[in-house]
Amino acid sequence: MSQRKTPSKLYIIAGSVIGLFGLTAWTLIWSTLFMLWSRSGQTHLGFSMSMALPFCALQLAAFLGRDQNAEEWWLKLRRLGYICLGSLAFLIPLTLVSRVLVALFPSSQLLLSVLVPMIAMGSVIASLWFARSGPFLTETTIVLPNLPKAFDGYKIVQISDLHIGLTVREDYVSKVVKLVEQSHADAVVLTGDMSDGLPADLGELMKPICSLRQHDGIYFVTGNHEYYSSAQEWVEYFSENGVNVLQNSSSVIVRGDASLEIGGVNDHHAHQVVKEDRSSVADAFRGDKFTTRILLAHQPLTIDKAVQYQVDLQLSGHTHGGQIFPFNFLVKLQQPFVYGLDRREDTQIYTSSGTGFWGPPMRLGAPAEVALLTLQSTN
Numbered sequence: 001m002s003q004r005k006t007p008s009k010l011y012i013i014a015g016s017v018i019g020l021f022g023l024t025a026w027t028l029i030w031s032t033l034f035m036l037w038s039r040s041g042q043t044h045l046g047f048s049m050s051m052a053l054p055f056c057a058l059q060l061a062a063f064l065g066r067d068q069n070a071e072e073w074w075l076k077l078r079r080l081g082y083i084c085l086g087s088l089a090f091l092i093p094l095t096l097v098s099r100v101l102v103a104l105f106p107s108s109q110l111l112l113s114v115l116v117p118m119i120a121m122g123s124v125i126a127s128l129w130f131a132r133s134g135p136f137l138t139e140t141t142i143v144l145p146n147l148p149k150a151f152d153g154y155k156i157v158q159i160s161d162l163h164i165g166l167t168v169r170e171d172y173v174s175k176v177v178k179l180v181e182q183s184h185a186d187a188v189v190l191t192g193d194m195s196d197g198l199p200a201d202l203g204e205l206m207k208p209i210c211s212l213r214q215h216d217g218i219y220f221v222t223g224n225h226e227y228y229s230s231a232q233e234w235v236e237y238f239s240e241n242g243v244n245v246l247q248n249s250s251s252v253i254v255r256g257d258a259s260l261e262i263g264g265v266n267d268h269h270a271h272q273v274v275k276e277d278r279s280s281v282a283d284a285f286r287g288d289k290f291t292t293r294i295l296l297a298h299q300p301l302t303i304d305k306a307v308q309y310q311v312d313l314q315l316s317g318h319t320h321g322g323q324i325f326p327f328n329f330l331v332k333l334q335q336p337f338v339y340g341l342d343r344r345e346d347t348q349i350y351t352s353s354g355t356g357f358w359g360p361p362m363r364l365g366a367p368a369e370v371a372l373l374t375l376q377s378t379n
């Protein structure tokens with residue numbers, strides 16, 4: 001059955017997000033107002049206010065002004081705003097559960113009004129810690145039936161969704177570089193969403209990634225976030241810094257008489273921003289298939305086209321593995337695969353959980369990874 005996005009799916013996702021966010025906001029505000037007027041409200045008024053105020057006010061800061069070179073106090077305020085935004089991941093399900101429990105057991109209201117903010121706060125702290133602990137080097141062996149013997153054991157290291165910007169800075173990029181160096185991979189692939197901003201502001205932070213020296217080089221495809229700033233500027237930046245940019249095109253890696261074709265496409269939705277930049281697997285792999293085909297495509301949604309054009313392995317990202325539990329369930333509504341190694345017909349796909357994080361510097365249940373993929377031949 002096709003997993004492609006349909007208008008009805010979009011309505012379900014948009015309706016769910018608006019409904020859940022609205023219910024949570026309403027509950028927090030209602031609970032604060034109620035306790036202000038309640039004689040017995042002294043105990044958890046502080047808890048309610050501590051969640052309602054940052055929830056309603058600071059989140060706005062995250063989206064106000066995108067100048068990467070703004071004053072440090074403003075950048076810190078925006079980071080705090082992102083953390084408040086991330087707290088929604090816990091507040092939404094906790095609010096839903098608590099409202100059901102209050103409806104069933106009215107006497108539990110006071111207890112829950114204390115527990116919900118406490119659990120939410122604990123989850124926020126844990127997810128901040130998990131995000132800063134990453135990324136981790138993960139290792140996966142992928143068996144490709146027709147892989148030339150010369151490429152048996154070939155290692156590709158994948159960096160995806162690094163999102164260099166407000167919350168991913170020099171220290172985090174250094175950790176990524178160290179992991180890639182440890183991996184001893186033959187090639188590096190960058191599967192999109194590498195930054196949130198322009199090369200003029202973030203180019204220096206990206207330089208260590210471009211300076212990686214693997215035997216067969218570095219390959220880059222755009223993600224949707226490159227198109228939110230300037231995809232063309234990033235394409236020029238990576239080209240000028242020695243990275244192979246694959247825009248509906250491919251490169252061939254040679255070992256003696258054997259070869260491996262690495263193709264790459266523009267982001268699945270690139271044409272919605274730049275009409276000419278459609279994603280085309282057909283253009284990436286022109287002519288008859290002559291060897292194993294590996295496709296770099298930011299979004300797993302490209303899988304149907306990959307199957308059509310006999311791709312053996314697609315490497316994707318975009319999902320962040322959900323980034324913060326339980327968002328992985330929402331991601332599943334929009335993408336056919338969320339994390340790890342999967343298959344559709346004869347095409348395998350590895351979906352990275354992402355190397356950085358978008359927005360809130362938080363992760364829970366979906367660790368950030370530098371994915372080391374070892375190809376194994378059955379020949």
Ligand SMILES: [Fe+2]
Binds near residue numbers: 193223317319
């Ligand atoms: Fe993305």
